Amino acid sequence: MKRILLTSLMSLLVCMYVQAQDRTVTGKVTDETGAPLPQVTVLLKNTTTGTPTDADGNYRLSVPEDGGVLLFRFLGYTTQEIEIGSKTVINVQLAPEALDAGEVVVTAVGIKANKAALGYSIQNVNPDDLVSAKETNLVNALSSKVAGVSVVSSSGSPGASANIRIRGNTSINGSNQPLFVLDGVPIDNSSSGNGTAGVDNSNRAIDINPNDIASMTVLKGPAATALYGIRAANGAVIITTKEGESGAPRVKYSTSATMDEINKFPDLQNEWSQGRPVGGVATWRGPETFDGFSWGPAISSLEYDGDSEYLFDSRGRLVPRGTGNGVPAQAFDQTDFFRKGYTLDNNVSIDGGTEQLRYFFSAGHLFQQGVVPNADFSRTTVRMNLNMNLTDKLTMGASGSYINSGGSRIQRGSNLSGVMLGLLRNSPTFDMGNGKIGQAAADDRSSYLLADGSQRSYRAGIYDNPYWTVNKNPFNDDVNRIIGNLNLNYKLNDWINIMYKVGMDKFTDERLFAQDINRSYNGATRDLGSVNQQTRTSSNVNHDIIVTARKSINEDLKVNGTFGFNYWKRVFTTKAAGGTTLAAPDFYNIANATDVVASENISERRLSGLYANLNFEYKNQFFLNYSGRNDWSSTLPKANNSFFYQAISGAWTVTEALDIDQGVVSYAKLRASWGQVGNDAPLFATTSYFNSAGNTGDGFIGGTGFPAFGLNAFERSTQLGNDQLKPETTTTLEFGVDMDLFDGKVGLDVTYYDAETTDQIISVQVPASTGFTNLVQNAGLISNKGWEIEADWNVMDKGDFTWDMAANFTKSESIVEELAEGVETIILSGFTSTSSRVVAGEPYGSIYGSGFQKDANGNTIIDANGYPLQDPVIRVVGNPTPDWTAGIRNTWSYKNFTLTALVDIRQGGDVWCGTCGIINYFGTSKLSGDLRDQTVVFDGVLADGSRNTQAVPYADPAGGLGSNFWVRYGFGGLSEQNVHDGSWVRLREVTVSYNLPQSVLSALKFNDVKISASGRNLWLNTDYPGVDPETNLTGASNGFGLDYFNMPNTRSYNISLSVTF
Amino acid sequence: MKSYKKLFLSVLALTFIMSSCDLEESNVDPSRPLSVNLNLILPSTLGQTAYNQMALPARQPGIVMQYLTGIDAQQVAYSENYLFTENTFNNYWNFGIYGGVLKDGRDLIALGTEAEQPYYVGIGKILMAEAFGRLTASFGDVPFSDALLGTESLKPAFDTQEQVYDGVQRLLDEAITELSKAAVAGGPAGDDLIFSGDAGLWIQTAHALKARFLMHLTKRRSVYGTVLSELGQAFTTAIDEPRFQWESAITSANPFAKFGIGRPNTLAINPGFGQAMTTRLDPRASKYFELDGTQYNFHNSNNTELIWAQNASLIPLISLVELKLYEAEAKLMTGDAAGAQTALTEAVDASMAQIGVSDAAAIAAYKTAYADLAAGATDQDKLNIIITEAYYALYGHQMHTAWTNFRRTGFPAMTPAANGAGGLDPSGAIPVRWLYPSGEQQTNAVNVDAAIANQGGALLDDNTWAFR
Structure with a gap:
C-alpha cells in the first residue's frame, strides 16, 4: 500500500518536469456531426502530458519515441483511447454519452443517480451561482434559488448566521435545520449564542468556501433522505467538493472586491429635541438629566447658550430662541455612524494528476469589514483532495480541509449595550460623535468618553453610545476547524461494490467578550464590568459501510441496491469562565475580574443505523424505489431506543410509453412518493437531574448563582424527565410532474407535498404549582403542505445571442394542529411581551402578544377618553410565514458577454417591528415626529356600540407623558401596533461578466479569463418600516419574525477577476 | 492484495464493535448530579x-x-397606569x-x-x-x-x-x-x-x-x-x-441594589414619600434615599448610607420592628392602651437602631410628634398612628407587609394614580392583589377559572377574602 502511494507521488513529481520529447503528433477532434470541438483534453495516458484542443478542434502534442496511448476526454462525451503506434496524425470523432445523459444528481450517501430515474423531488444548484452570489455565508448564497427552500438571514453584520428551512418547520423543540453533507460526511451546521441580546454568531456552514464546491444537490422529503436517517428529517443539502482531473496542473486564481453599504434603515425625526413635558410644557432636558425621551420642544425654537464648559456639548446647552448666543440648535443624522464596508476574497486552486493519482488543492482567504465601525469577519480555508487508483479494483480517496474563521462582533438586540438600541434611541439634538462621524469618531475617545473617564452618551451612560459599544464591549471569536474523510472503494466484481468511509469534523470555538466598567458623569456606576471566556469544542465522527449492487436482470429490467451501516458520535463541550466587577478600565483579561465563576458542560450523542435501498427500472419507463432504515439512538430510553421507518416512490415516464420525444410535450414523467422519517429526543430528556442552584424570579435583574455566600448548592431541576419517550415521526406524501415542453425549450417541474409530524417530543409546560415547570412528552401534531414549481425557458437562441429564464415558486403552510392536552402555546423565542410561538390551531411560529380589545365584529373598542382599549388577554397577532415566495432569474449572453439578474419576491409574512414601537415610545421616529402635534379620531366603537367620533391629540404635553399615545400602552406599545407586512420585491443579484475571447487567451497562454461586475441587494421594494424585513433577532432558531434592534442588511457592489491557466 | 482485504475487513469489524457499545451511557449528563445531600439544598x-x-x-x-415610582421603561406603566399584567x-x-x-x-x-x-x-x-x-x-x-x-x-x-x-x-x-x-x-x-x-x-x-x-x-x-x-x-x-x-459580588448581591445597578434611572422614590419624610424630619430619611436635584433616588453605588440598597445589605426576613408594631396594635385593640404605647415607643427605638440613626434629640422629637398615641382621639385614630409608623419603618425591607397593612386597615390613606383605570383595574383603585400569572392560566385553565369564579373576580381591584 505504502509503496504504491510513494511511487505514484514520486512519478507525479518527476513527471512535472518537462521530459526530453522525441516526436510530435497532431490531429483534429470533432463531434458526432463533424463540428470541431474546442477545449477537449488530449492526454498521454499514465502521464501528465496533455493539451487542450483549440477553437478549431486542433491539437499538437509531443510524445515519446516509443509511442503510447492517447486519451481524448470531454464532458458529455464518451472518452476515447487510441493507441499512437507510429502515427503522426490522429483525428478523432467523439460521440455524446448515450442514455445516461441527462441531469446527474447526487443522492443520499453520495450515490450519483440520473434525475430521470427518480420518483421524488430533488434539485441541483449550479455551483457557479453560489460563487457569483458573493455571500460570505454559504447558506445565504442559496437564497431564492431552490423551490421549497427558505433562507432568512439574521442580519447584515459580518459573519451573521442564516436560517435555512426545507419545506417548513416540523419540530417544536428539536432542530428544523436540514443536514449538511460534505463529500458524503455529515458536518456540523450548528450555531450558538444567538439570543435576544448579545451578538450575531455564525452558523458553522459559513466555514465552507463556495469556490471549492463542485456540485450541490438539495434533497427535500423523506423519500430522498431516508438513507441519512434522523439527522436528515428536515431534508439534506449534499455538497461535493472538486476532484482533480488527470493532466498537467491547472491553476485557477480568482480575486474579488466588494463594497457594502446599508440598504434600509428606520426613518428618524429631526425636528424635536431631547426632553419631556414638564408642568404641561414640552421642555428640553439634556443628557445630564438622564432623560431618555425626545418629547422636547421643536429644534427650530431652540438655540445654544454658548457655554463651552458644558460637559456634553462644547456648543453649550439648548435654550429658547432669543435667550442664548444666537447659534441655532441643529439636528444630527444618526446614520453618520456607519462606514462603508468592504469584502476582499482571494482564492487559488491547483489540480491535476495522472490516472493513478489525482489531486485538488485550494486555498482561500476572505476578509469582510462591516458597515459598523470595528466589525469584521475573516475566513481562511485550505483544502487538499486526493483520489487514488490503488489497483484496478481498489480506489481510495482522502480529503482534508482546515478552516480558521472568526471576527470582531458587535452587540445588538435587546441590550443596553447594543449598537442599534443606543443609536435609534439617541435624541436628534445630541451629537453622538462629538464633531466627528463614522470610523473617525469611533477612533476618537472624546466622542464617547468625558474627561474623567465616564461615558458620554445622550443618556449619560444609561444606554451605551454606539461609539462606546464598538470600543468598550468587545466580542471576538476564533474558530479552528478540521474536516476530513478517508474512503476506500472496492469493486468486488462488475456488479458489486463495497465502500468504507470515515469522516471527521472537529472544531474549537474560542470566544472572548467583555463589557467595560461604565460610569455616569455623576459617579453612579452603571456596569461594574465583566470579562467572559468560552471555549466550545465539537467533535463529530461518522462511519459508513455501504455495499452497492447493480444488475440487469434482462434487457428490460435493471435493479440496483444499496445496503449500509452507519455509526455517528458527537461530543460537545463548553468550558466557560466569567469574571465580574473589573478593577481597571480598558483591560479585557480575566485577571481584571474580582469574582470569577467557572463552569463546564459536556454532552454526547450516538446513533447507529442499518439501511437498505432498492431501485427497479423497467423498460426505461417505470421506476420504483424502496428504502428502509432502522436507527438506534442514545437519546431515547434504553428500552425503546430502536425505530424503523421506510419510504417508497415510483415514477412513470409517459412520453417513453407513448414513444414521444419531441413536440409540445417532448418529455413527461409522473411521480409519487410516500415516506417516513423519525427524529429522536433532545439530550438528557429521559432523567430528572439536580442543577447548580440559582435563585431567580424577577424578570428585570439576574438571580443569585451558586456557589455563593461561601457555599455550593444544588436544586432539583424543574424539568421532569420521561423514560417512556418515543421518537417523532414525519410522514410525507408527494406527487409531482416533470415535463419538457416545446422540444425541450421549456422545462417544468411541479410538486405537491403533504407532510404530518406526530409524537412531537415537546417540553410541555405544566403548572408551576406542581413543583415542575416542564415535562418532556410525546404530544402534538404539525402539518406541512405546499407547492413547489421550478421552470426554465430558453426564450431565444439566435446565433450569438441567447436568453434563458429560470424561475422557482414556493407556497408552503405549516400549521400546528394539536399540542398536548391543556397546553395552548409553547414559546419558541422572543420576550414575555411579544414572542414567536407554536399555538394550537395556528401557523407555526405565530407572533403572540398584546393587542387592542375588539368586539365580535372585529371593531376596536374605544374608551370614554377616546383612546383604544387594551385587551387584557394576550393572543396571536401575526403570522410570519409568507403566503408564497418566488425567484426569477434572467440570463442574456451575447458572444463572450453574459448578463444575469435574479429577482426575489416574497408575498406575506409578518414581521414584528419591536424597534418601531420603541422609537415611537421615545419620540425619535419620523412617525412620532410628524404626528405628535396632530389630533386623530381612532377608528372603532364605544362601549355602547356607537361609532367613535372623538378627536384626541396624539401627544399633548399638557396631559403629561402618561397620556401620550405611544407611551400610554407601556414600553414599546402593544405588540399588535407594531406587526407589519414583510412582503418584498428585491433585485437580489445582478452580474455582468465577460470571458476573454479564445484568440486573446491563446496569445496569453491562459485557459480562461473572466472579468465580472455584480451587485447584491441593489433594489428593495417593501412597505415594512424598519430595517430590511429579511431579518431574525434570534438567528437560526425555531422562532422567527421578530425584529428588535436587529442590525441592518447591506447592498453590495462587486468586481472580480478569475484566471485559469 | 490480500493485505488490503485484511485491512478492509478489520476496519469493518472495528466499526461494528465500536457501535455495539451501550448507547445509553451517552445520555447521562456528566455535569449534573442525580441526587444531593440536604446540606446542598x-x-x-x-x-x-x-x-x-x-x-x-x-x-x-x-x-x-x-x-x-417609575420614571422610565416598564416602571412608568406600573406606576401611572397600574399595568400589572x-x-x-x-x-x-x-x-x-x-x-x-x-x-x-x-x-x-x-x-x-x-x-x-x-x-x-x-x-x-x-x-x-x-x-x-x-x-x-x-x-x-x-x-x-x-x-x-x-x-x-x-x-x-x-x-x-x-x-x-x-x-x-x-x-x-x-x-x-x-x-x-x-x-x-x-x-x-x-x-x-x-x-x-x-x-x-x-x-x-x-x-x-x-x-x-x-x-x-x-x-x-x-x-x-x-x-x-x-x-x-x-x-x-x-x-x-x-x-x-x-455579598458585594454582583452575582450574589442584594436584589434591590442589583435593580439600581442593572436598570438605572427607571425607578425612583415617589416624590410624595420623599417630601413627607423630609417634612416630618424623619431621622431615617438620609438612610432611605438621597436627593439629586429634584429627584429622590433609592440607590447610588457610591452612597453607603442607603442601608437597604447596598450590595452587601443585611436583611432580616422578619424584624423586631415588625413584631413590636404588631404588639402595639394588638394591645391597643384589646384595651391595653399603656401597653400599646410602650410597644410603639419600643418599635420606633428598634427601627432607629436598625436603620442606624444615633441622633437622640432627633429621635425624641420624632417620637413626640408621631409616636404618641394620645394624639389620636378614637381607637381608629390611634391605629392610624401605629400603621402610619409601620409604613415609614417598613420601607425597603418589608414593603409587602406595608401593603398588607393598608389592605386590612386602610391606613395610611392615599390617592390612587390618576391614570390607573383600565382593563386590568376597572375602578382605578389602588391594587389589592395581583392577576393570576399567564403561565398558570394557560396550563391549569380549569382550576384557575374556578378559583376566579369562587372569588367573584381576580382583577387588580378585586379584594381577596382576607381583606374584604
Missing part, C-alpha cells in the same frame, strides 16, 4: 426566600404603596415560589424525614410557610394541599385563601414540633446561612411568623389574643432576628 432555599423578599415581589408593592409575576410564581422555595422546601422535608433529620424538616416547613403566606396574601386562592405532587397531580386544584392561611399556621406548628426534638448528628450547620443550625432561634422565628400571618386576618377573625401569646414566644431582641447577609 438548604442554602438555595434560604437564598431564594431572601431573594423573594427584596426583588420584584417587593418592588411592585413598593410602587403600589407609593414608596417608589398576567405576565408581570410569571417568573416569580414559576421560579421564585413554586419552582423555587416550595420545590426545595418539599425536598428538604422529604429527604429530611427519610434521613431522620428533624431540624431540616423544621426549617423546610418554616420556609414553605413563609412562602405560602406571602403568596396567598398577594394572589388569594392558590394551590396548597394539591400542589407540589409532580405527576400525581398535574392540574393542582386551588385551595381557598382561608384554607391556605390555616395551612400556614399548621406548617409552622409542625415546624416547632420538629425543631423541639433532640439534635441529631449531621444536622444543619454552616449550610444554614441564617442561624447556623440553632434550633431554638428557628423556633422563635416560627412564632414570629405565626404572629405575622395571624395579623393578616384581623378583618376576618379576632386574632389579637393569640397574636400576643405568639409574640411572647418569638424573639425579643434584634440580634435574634433571622437575618440574611448579601
